[in-house]
Amino acid sequence: QQQVKQSPQSLIVQKGGISIINCAYENTAFDYFPWYQQFPGKGPALLIAIRPDVSEKKEGRFTISFNKSAKQFSLHIMDSQPGDSATYFCAASSRDSGGSNYKLTFGKGTLLTVNP
């Protein structure tokens, strides 16, 4: 059972363009939605995260849009650069028994290629 569905699997964007990656979830107990970025041969690293009490969060060129009623959230990368070429994972979590949002369920990832 895939609890977080991510699309597209791969994405090719020209330098300067906008990259958009979408995720959908079913579990209404999820209340924390991070995005992780992974470069080849490296472990994932947190990029940006959002809670459902806001509809949008922006950090530099990266923006998360969140639609609670539709149970969807997306990552927008503005002015995409070749250095953004990586695999992006959305994730979701609900609180564990200790009260923290540590148990993440990941989407299957999107391979982003930004052409120069």
Place this chain on the structure above:
Amino acid sequence: DARVTQTPRHKVTEMGQEVTMRCQPILGHNTVFWYRQTMMQGLELLAYFRNRAPLDDSGMPKDRFSAEMPDATLATLKIQPSEPRDSAVYFCASGLVRSAQREETQYFGPGTRLLVL
């Protein structure tokens, strides 16, 4: 520059052999995770520990996998006996849970690439 370290980085073994992967979390972190990454399944949480105690290992095949934290600076993931379907990249991640915060960043290590022939 604090980071999670994992050893070995690469491991090739034959079916039936025991495999042990080690992780050194960032000093001071109290939560350690083990993930498995494959093309087909993506990133799967196998188990995680808080203050060295197992909090959740529901994602781990119990018959052949075991995870432990002998001390605060070492986490191990063991597969015995290994099978070809265990071939994957295994990541360790660590984080610090603070009572005042609910969301915490997980810091991933570079992974152990395992190939079981």
